[in-house]
Amino acid sequence: MTINNINVIDIIKVMANAIAENKEYLTELDSAIGDADHGINMDRGMQAVLGKLPSVEDKDIGTVLKTVGMTLVSTVGGASGPLYGTAFMRAGQAAAGKMEIDEKDILAIFEAALQGIKERGKAVAGEKTMIDALEPALKSYRDAVDNNIGLAEALNRAVYAAKEGMEYTKNIIATKGRASYLGERSIGHQDPGATSSYLLLQAAARVVNSL
Amino acid sequence: MTINNINVIDIIKVMANAIAENKEYLTELDSAIGDADHGINMDRGMQAVLGKLPSVEDKDIGTVLKTVGMTLVSTVGGASGPLYGTAFMRAGQAAAGKMEIDEKDILAIFEAALQGIKERGKAVAGEKTMIDALEPALKSYRDAVDNNIGLAEALNRAVYAAKEGMEYTKNIIATKGRASYLGERSIGHQDPGATSSYLLLQAAARVVNSL
Amino acid sequence: MKKLINDPNTVVEEMMEGIVQAYPQYVRKLEGFNVLVRADAPVSGKVALVSGGGSGHEPAHGGYVGKGMLDGAVAGAVFTSPTPDAIYEAIKAVDGGAGVLLVVKNYTGDVMNFDMAKEMAEMDGIKVDSIVVNDDVAVENSTWTTGRRGIAGTVFVHKIAGAAADKGMALEEVKRVGEKVIANVRSMGMALTPCTVPAAGKPSFTLAENEMEIGIGIHGEPGTHRESVKPADEVADELLNKILVDLPYESGDEVAVMVNGMGGTPLMELYVINRHVASVLKDKGIKVYKTFVGEYMTSLEMQGASITLLKLDDELKGLLDAPSDTIAFKNFGR
Amino acid sequence: MKKLINDPNTVVEEMMEGIVQAYPQYVRKLEGFNVLVRADAPVSGKVALVSGGGSGHEPAHGGYVGKGMLDGAVAGAVFTSPTPDAIYEAIKAVDGGAGVLLVVKNYTGDVMNFDMAKEMAEMDGIKVDSIVVNDDVAVENSTWTTGRRGIAGTVFVHKIAGAAADKGMALEEVKRVGEKVIANVRSMGMALTPCTVPAAGKPSFTLAENEMEIGIGIHGEPGTHRESVKPADEVADELLNKILVDLPYESGDEVAVMVNGMGGTPLMELYVINRHVASVLKDKGIKVYKTFVGEYMTSLEMQGASITLLKLDDELKGLLDAPSDTIAFKNFGR
Ligand SMILES: Nc1ncnc2c1ncn2[C@@H]1O[C@H](COP(=O)(O)OP(=O)(O)O)[C@@H](O)[C@H]1O
Ligand SMILES: Nc1ncnc2c1ncn2[C@@H]1O[C@H](COP(=O)(O)OP(=O)(O)O)[C@@H](O)[C@H]1O
Ligand SMILES: [Mg+2]
Ligand SMILES: [Mg+2]
Ligand SMILES: [Mg+2]
Ligand SMILES: [Mg+2]
Secondary structure, three states: OEEEHHHHHHHHHHHHHHHHHOHHHHHHHHHHHOOOOHHHHHHHHHHHHHHHHHHHOOOOHHHHHHHHHHHHHHHOOOOHHHHHHHHHHHHHHHOOOOOEEEHHHHHHHHHHHHHHHHHHHOOOOOOOOOHHHHHHHHHHHHHHHHOOOOHHHHHHHHHHHHHHHHHHHHHOOOOOOHHHHHHHHHOOOOOHHHHHHHHHHHHHHHHHHOO | OEEEHHHHHHHHHHHHHHHHHOHHHHHHHHHHHOOOOHHHHHHHHHHHHHHHHHHHOOOOHHHHHHHHHHHHHHHOOOOHHHHHHHHHHHHHHHOOOOOEEEHHHHHHHHHHHHHHHHHHHOOOOOOOOOHHHHHHHHHHHHHHHHOOOOHHHHHHHHHHHHHHHHHHHHHOOOOOOHHHHHHHHHOOOOOHHHHHHHHHHHHHHHHHHOO | OOOOOOOOOOHHHHHHHHHHHHOOOOEEEOOOOOEEEEOOOOOOOOOEEEEEEEEOOOOOOHHHEEEOOEOEEEEEEEOOOOOHHHHHHHHHHHOOOOOEEEEEEOOHHHHHHHHHHHHHHHHOOOOEEEEEEOOEOOOOOOOOOOOOOOOOOHHHHHHHHHHHHHOOOOHHHHHHHHHHHHHHEEEEEEEOOOOEOOOOOOEOOOOOOOEEEEOOOOOOOOOOEEEEOOOHHHHHHHHHHHHHHHOOOOOOOEEEEEEEEOOOOOHHHHHHHHHHHHHHHHHOOOEEEEEEEEOOOOOOOOOEEEEEEEEOOHHHHHHHHOOEEEOOOEEOOO | OOOOOOOOOOHHHHHHHHHHHHOOOOEEEOOOOOEEEEOOOOOOOOOEEEEEEEEOOOOOOHHHEEEOOEOEEEEEEEOOOOOHHHHHHHHHHHOOOOOEEEEEEOOHHHHHHHHHHHHHHHHOOOOEEEEEEOOEOOOOOOOOOOOOOOOOOHHHHHHHHHHHHHOOOOHHHHHHHHHHHHHHEEEEEEEOOOOEOOOOOOEOOOOOOOEEEEOOOOOOOOOOEEEEOOOHHHHHHHHHHHHHHHOOOOOOOEEEEEEEEOOOOOHHHHHHHHHHHHHHHHHOOOEEEEEEEEOOOOOOOOOEEEEEEEEOOHHHHHHHHOOEEEOOOEEOOO
16 A cells, blocks of 8 residues: 555644644643643644645655654744654655655654654653654554555554553653653653654554545 | 829730731721731731830830830831821820829820821821721710710710721722722722721720729 | 741841842941941932832832932831831931932822931931822822822832932932923833732732733732733733823823833733833834833732833933943943 | 733744833844844854743843843743754854854753754854753753753853853853853752743642742743742752752852742742841851842743852852843943
8 A cells, every 4th residue: 555645745734633632632741741832832833834735735755744844843842843853854854755655665754753853862762752652653563564464554553552652651750851850750641742642643544544 | 083104004005905906807908998008017016015115114104105106106117107106196295294194184185196197197087097087086085075974984985986987987988098099999998097096995995994 | 828938027127138148239238227228328429319118019129229329228018118217217327418319109108207207317407308209190190189109110210310319410400300200200000910918918909810900009909990801912002091191192202111010920921011012102103212121119929010101301311321230220321 | 821911822922022122222133033132243253152942931031132141042932942943043143253152951852952053053154062051950960861950050151151252252262161150050949839831821730828849940840849838948948958069069169149030929039038048158158259139030920939059260250240231131340
């Protein structure tokens, strides 16, 4: 199965809606262990992205993703802006020139995105960040692709793993980002960035499932 | 009937207690139409007066009252400090040198005190101030003395008139003091200064009645 | 009541100590009195300015003691005017032989206590005069009431009369300049929340979550009326509408603007207000010569703001621009 | 939420306009960006300083733009670090040919965004370096965490590195001085009340009437722990105890003190705290060279305070005393 540039634009739109719908929820999560702005930040960024999409409607997937990344970098701010911005910019590099992508392309794109986040944030799994949702998701997705399971199902498995990773963040102490200042007190609270990562992946899977 | 310097000191003590007991009440009245400090101001002053009383224990009534006045001037502040301070200082002048005072002396003292308040505050009856308690009280007292009614009963009548005057302040607009800034909004609230005046007179009457 | 204090009964004394320990280069305290005077007081041959009032208006008035502003500031209990004896001590400590001007805010208590102090100092042969600031347009001006209150506009009086004294003007001249400021300055304030006098322990009034109080003074008193909360621009309009017509301020006038926070308002909000003030004045053809945004005359932790306009002529502009160096009002002369 | 604003979505832009309209003699705004630069930027041949962070910390950082301190200040959304493009524009606008030093507070977001901007400016051939302030002793310093936060001590970095640049020092030297300040400055804060981000509409945490939060940051984050409210002296002790042992500050040392209000605290209370700080330092034989009491690095309307100590040597003393003329930090050189 492949998806084309129009599908990718659809995915971005559904991602923006998912963030808008969960703006308050993400902010509430951030108020428990951060500074109560993650939903606001992400929504500001995704709304700006929506405004940029018409200008890349007929462009290749690489350009679309790079535009999303650059828009996030210049509108989100905070920690999540450079992180998600870098992720989408790297994803765009990995998809440069393509009008269509298949399971394998998406694997490369996903890998590049996560790698970007890790380099920018100098964090690894287990530090109570978005990486705790994304890394297991990527692993599940890679396993599924290696086993030639279809794109839709592979993405569903990635979403499932992201959800588990997101929930796992409740049990651990934050050692990166603002929540790290809380030490032990961060235990029991779900990481907002892991949650937004789960929501973004879920949005992607939904669109692909509906194709 | 006469009262001596010791009785006057007792009166001042009972006055101080009455103010202390009503500190919150007076402040609450002032918070409705003023700046929520009348009880605090008066109590600070009367407590300082209590501290000064031992030094005038065997002095004449004029000295006692003048000391009370000077202490109030230098510890109360606000509007009530100069007003009550001047009242007691003028009362002290009227009682200068006396170790004992009778109904007539007390009339002269009371007149001097009220005159002092009026001069210092440039206010007249009907402006929703302590004068609205004191002026009717003085009138009742003067009538009683003119009719040769005894000191205790004359004071009781003064207290009764002060109470009526104090209650009357609920019905009128303030045109002097801080409450005047409220205009119509001051109606319905009892004036704190009229209330403290009533309490002071009541304290004096109580002591005399117990003699 | 949540406050970073030790004891409501000693809070003013402890504050005074904290100020002197922080800024000995600016002020010293008179032993036994809550009075701050210039570190170098008395300044010989210069007219001295003394102001004061209740505490709780910080940085007023101690923050304005220093070169080019006040020589002495007398602090009463919270929101309670100081007593004559303390004011009298301040007058004696700052008199440099050229006389002392008292800058009094128009409250019954302040006026009476400063008057008594003036009488005491005059008996000592000190030349004392006083001016009474009454810039608050919220309160109707009528001969049969106490008249208008003095609020944030007082700071312009300190600055400009202080500069006049610093320039060596005689007492009569300093008084004339101070009265010119008073004649040309108008203010009005509002509050989103009340404040709590430490000794009282509870707020002086209550406001619902959707209410604000318009026409407040600076002592936690209720204002002239209560309204539903509105956007900042509309709040600014409401205050400006009363201020502008009062003097009136008209096209072609030049003004200094002060957007003053009541103590608990974030600076961010004061700037949002100033944005609208600037645009309204521009629309009306009134030129803004200089603007001051910050906390100048507060009411403890009250959230709210006041707007002050001062109409300027060349003399006032020159004195407003003159150097001042105090804890809370520094001007390099630009 | 009660605020004097018009719209949470435009509050930062409107604040920026309000600042520029109030103080055109100090700052101008870069078109299209929430960036304030010196009215006379770029200053040719001088190392330029750029700082910034989320909004809501006013007067930081725009209030420190001017002679002797910052050349540019970048404002993000409320409590959200600014984006690289805005920081990049600031760098370009203030570079006077001698290079630009970025003063960054140690938050993941700030560090990443400033880093990206630095990379962008370096691609243009601009010499850029950065220093990261991490003065908050509330947070354990450990190599496997993000490290300590930057809070009010940052203002001393602005002042002193700014003075170094103003004196004509080269980028490397300005950086060395800035890092010396960072090595010698420690802070810790607490809150009696939370604050509300306008776009969030409700407080970022809640505290009971008898609770306070210790070890807060400056973004309305909860602190390291919660306690019953205590008298001001005990609160000051609790903060000082962690600060003093950390560097450590010892008998014979000379320090600058900053008692900083979080936005909603009356100045009165800050002075009460300073009184105790001064007395504790005296008891310990630590000499106070200079004290600053006021709102320097705030969290909107939060009530609370932080204490900062900076250990001084002769070089730092000279630079701390050097003249500065900015909206919120004026020093005549005394
Ligand atoms: N170093 C890091 N690496 C990866 N993710 C991080 C890192 N630091 C923070 N995050 C993520 O960013 C999220 C917070 O984003 P946001 O609230 O928008 O920014 P800020 O913390 O600056 O307010 C956290 O929940 C966490 O998932
Ligand atoms: N001009 C005046 N003449 C007489 N009494 C006055 C005058 N002004 C105020 N008062 C009295 O003073 C009382 C207020 O005293 P207080 O609260 O102690 O002072 P302040 O108003 O300065 O806070 C009022 O309730 C009123 O009775
Ligand atoms: Mg956040
Ligand atoms: Mg009162
Ligand atoms: Mg009072
Ligand atoms: Mg943030």
